[in-house]
Amino acid sequence: MTERLMNTLETPCLIIDAQRMDRNIQVMADMARNHQVNLRPHAKTHKIPAIALQQIEAGAVGITVAKIAEAEVMAAHGIRDIFIAYPLVTASKIERAIRLSQRIELIVGVDSLAGAQLLEQIAGRHGHSLQVRLEIDTGLRRTGVLYDQAAALAAEIAGMPHLRLTGIYTFRGSLLAGKPTLDIAAAGKEEGTLMVQLAERLRAQGIAISDVSVGSTPTAAYAAAVEGVTEVRPGTYVFHDRMQARLGACDLEDCAGSVLVTVVSRPSAELAIVDGGSKTFATDIQPGTEPLQLRGFGHILELEDATLARLTEEHGMIELGPQAQAANLRIGDKLRIIPNHICSTVNLHNHVVMQRDQAYKRLPVLARGMLE
Amino acid sequence: MTERLMNTLETPCLIIDAQRMDRNIQVMADMARNHQVNLRPHAKTHKIPAIALQQIEAGAVGITVAKIAEAEVMAAHGIRDIFIAYPLVTASKIERAIRLSQRIELIVGVDSLAGAQLLEQIAGRHGHSLQVRLEIDTGLRRTGVLYDQAAALAAEIAGMPHLRLTGIYTFRGSLLAGKPTLDIAAAGKEEGTLMVQLAERLRAQGIAISDVSVGSTPTAAYAAAVEGVTEVRPGTYVFHDRMQARLGACDLEDCAGSVLVTVVSRPSAELAIVDGGSKTFATDIQPGTEPLQLRGFGHILELEDATLARLTEEHGMIELGPQAQAANLRIGDKLRIIPNHICSTVNLHNHVVMQRDQAYKRLPVLARGMLE
Numbered sequence: 001m002t003e004r005l006m007n008t009l010e011t012p013c014l015i016i017d018a019q020r021m022d023r024n025i026q027v028m029a030d031m032a033r034n035h036q037v038n039l040r041p042h043a044k045t046h047k048i049p050a051i052a053l054q055q056i057e058a059g060a061v062g063i064t065v066a067k068i069a070e071a072e073v074m075a076a077h078g079i080r081d082i083f084i085a086y087p088l089v090t091a092s093k094i095e096r097a098i099r100l101s102q103r104i105e106l107i108v109g110v111d112s113l114a115g116a117q118l119l120e121q122i123a124g125r126h127g128h129s130l131q132v133r134l135e136i137d138t139g140l141r142r143t144g145v146l147y148d149q150a151a152a153l154a155a156e157i158a159g160m161p162h163l164r165l166t167g168i169y170t171f172r173g174s175l176l177a178g179k180p181t182l183d184i185a186a187a188g189k190e191e192g193t194l195m196v197q198l199a200e201r202l203r204a205q206g207i208a209i210s211d212v213s214v215g216s217t218p219t220a221a222y223a224a225a226v227e228g229v230t231e232v233r234p235g236t237y238v239f240h241d242r243m244q245a246r247l248g249a250c251d252l253e254d255c256a257g258s259v260l261v262t263v264v265s266r267p268s269a270e271l272a273i274v275d276g277g278s279k280t281f282a283t284d285i286q287p288g289t290e291p292l293q294l295r296g297f298g299h300i301l302e303l304e305d306a307t308l309a310r311l312t313e314e315h316g317m318i319e320l321g322p323q324a325q326a327a328n329l330r331i332g333d334k335l336r337i338i339p340n341h342i343c344s345t346v347n348l349h350n351h352v353v354m355q356r357d358q359a360y361k362r363l364p365v366l367a368r369g370m371l372e
Numbered sequence: 373m374t375e376r377l378m379n380t381l382e383t384p385c386l387i388i389d390a391q392r393m394d395r396n397i398q399v400m401a402d403m404a405r406n407h408q409v410n411l412r413p414h415a416k417t418h419k420i421p422a423i424a425l426q427q428i429e430a431g432a433v434g435i436t437v438a439k440i441a442e443a444e445v446m447a448a449h450g451i452r453d454i455f456i457a458y459p460l461v462t463a464s465k466i467e468r469a470i471r472l473s474q475r476i477e478l479i480v481g482v483d484s485l486a487g488a489q490l491l492e493q494i495a496g497r498h499g500h501s502l503q504v505r506l507e508i509d510t511g512l513r514r515t516g517v518l519y520d521q522a523a524a525l526a527a528e529i530a531g532m533p534h535l536r537l538t539g540i541y542t543f544r545g546s547l548l549a550g551k552p553t554l555d556i557a558a559a560g561k562e563e564g565t566l567m568v569q570l571a572e573r574l575r576a577q578g579i580a581i582s583d584v585s586v587g588s589t590p591t592a593a594y595a596a597a598v599e600g601v602t603e604v605r606p607g608t609y610v611f612h613d614r615m616q617a618r619l620g621a622c623d624l625e626d627c628a629g630s631v632l633v634t635v636v637s638r639p640s641a642e643l644a645i646v647d648g649g650s651k652t653f654a655t656d657i658q659p660g661t662e663p664l665q666l667r668g669f670g671h672i673l674e675l676e677d678a679t680l681a682r683l684t685e686e687h688g689m690i691e692l693g694p695q696a697q698a699a700n701l702r703i704g705d706k707l708r709i710i711p712n713h714i715c716s717t718v719n720l721h722n723h724v725v726m727q728r729d730q731a732y733k734r735l736p737v738l739a740r741g742m743l744e
Contacts, residue, residue: 010464012743066685111637111639112637114702141643143645145639264487265487267515313416314416331487372385
């Protein structure tokens with residue numbers, strides 16, 4: 001990115017390097033193709049329909065979202081195959097899902113008998129058959145039926161006339177389950193193996209499970225290599241981020257998203273203040289926490305020993321080591337910072353700046369804040 | 373809030389109790405009036421022009437914002453007196469500020485010679501006189517000229533023909549400075565005293581400082597009591613939050629903002645999963661950190677020993693103690709949660725639900741994401 005281009009942008013803004021994004025999209029699509037698994041990227045990372053369409057063009061079978069409101073936005077912009085990987089448990093949302101499923105291919109998550117009964121009841125009222133997947137808890141302890149209760153619940157759901165139980169899914173990742181680990185190969189293999197074993201048990205019960213859907217960005221390739229896994233749902237890979245680089249899922253040079261900030265104050269030799277704080281950089285991945293042990297709230301490009309050490313809402317406090325001090329940062333200088341977690345950082349921005357060669361355009365983050 | 377009303381709202385959503393907000397606005401306005409100081413609330417908390425207008429109607433002289441883009445939104449919706457309490461250090465933003473200052477009363481922050489020179493240069497080019505305040509660092513170590521360098525810088529700025537240096541300001545709070553403290557009375561008194569002493573020194577140098585502007589929500593009343601303080605700029609008080617209650621700046625019953633969530637999964641007796649995660653609740657005030665030591669990411673109403681212990685992007689994991697388990701939460705049940713930090717939580721939402729008696733309306737958070 002040239003200095004001239006950087007100086008035409010108001011800050012703070014989130015820049016996406018289109019070439020890196022293109023490559024990330026291609027690499028994951030190739031991985032899925034090589035392992036003969038479907039790729040259904042989670043759109044939570046970008047929340048931008050145009051990028052979802054590009055993922056599909058590269059080979060994805062459709063997308064994953066977390067919210068019915070996100071699915072509605074994506075469908076309104078041309079995405080025709082969506083999995084809401086989240087239990088819908090209120091009548092109004094289920095009604096919306098049924099309306100949407102009359103226009104596009106829609107799959108809905110379910111993880112409880114109560115939830116399944118409500119889906120069945122409302123689908124039945126509409127004379128509609130809803131495609132569902134059962135969510136399995138493989139160690140993360142959030143949504144998902146407990147692993148050893150899955151077979152019984154699957155049998156109940158399979159017996160419901162207006163629900164078509166076609167798959168099982170999980171999200172386990174490597175960081176969030178009981179024992180956070182940097183060993184993404186082992187985590188992915190375990191995730192895949194657990195799910196394939198369960199699918200086989202369900203099939204032995206006579207339940208026609210065709211989709212075994214797993215995988216986060218770090219574990220996707222390892223889970224996809226497990227025989228019997230049919231689909232992976234990575235999200236972050238589209239942009240990658242500092243956390244993924246730390247996990248070994250990418251290099252820092254693969255990170256397509258960076259926040260451009262301006263130095264607004266130099267109160268002392270060891271301190272530079274920039275115009276991005278906790279309303280610009282996500283704070284869900286905190287510095288110094290296990291097992292990532294990231295230094296600061298982002299990776300500052302081209303300043304070796306500088307740390308984005310503290311954030312208030314609109315201020316970022318960068319501590320400068322000896323080398324960074326020698327760079328003699330001045331008020332008005334621009335810096336680029338790769339955030340710790342790109343998904344929740346994109347979520348703070350109304351638009352991203354998509355940069356391709358020396359041209360850029362603003363893309364609105366259309367599904368941002370579509371919480372309800 | 374009745375159960376019936378709660379059930380008509382899609383979740384997660386951020387509800388504002390209008391009566392509590394009205395009372396918070398009035399209490400702070402009365403406090404300022406009693407101490408004969410100006411009140412210039414920071415609009416960062418709500419980012420909603422209609423609420424800013426209500427604060428002004430209750431007695432505020434104008435508002436404070438952090439960004440030129442926020443000032444533009446507020447001015448477009450009728451706010452006529454705005455202080456951008458942030459250094460503007462790039463030509464394009466200064467140009468925008470000059471344009472805005474031709475339509476409304478505008479004051480701009482400055483904290484460096486380089487910044488002041490650029491303001492002077494651009495204002496001079498337009499033949500315009502820009503009102504500025506000098507930001508002072510009273511211990512927070514972010515923006516602000518160091519206290520003992522303030523007099524020299526003020527003298528330089530006072531000599532610039534197109535800048536009118538009318539005031540000094542600081543933000544210190546009680547939590548963020550070198551020694552975070554729960555003693556908000558002492559913090560407010562110290563903040564006010566430091567600034568009044570500096571103002572007197574500047575006046576002795578012949579610089580006509582009329583505005584001595586200080587104060588956060590917890591310290592406002594104590595700083596306002598210091599003779600010579602002329603203005604306070606609290607923000608959070610409009611809604612209050614769990615952090616302010618912990619600091620003693622309000623009671624939990626004063627908190628006007630709560631997030632309505634739905635229980636989407638009950639994987640075990642001790643765990644309930646709700647549909648609000650780190651894209652719904654801010655994570656900048658982490659549980660268990662000094663000196664607040666908050667338990668979890670929010671205060672769950674009507675469930676004594678329940679803790680919002682973990683967040684992923686769209687999931688909140690609530691750990692249930694014995695009493696909360698006895699409440700027998702079911703899938704589909706609604707809960708209300710007061711966030712740890714309301715300012716950064718509002719910032720995640722495209723709109724708030726303003727509830728007055730049994731009626732409610734959606735108010736867009738118009739200045740949300742106005743980062744540039």
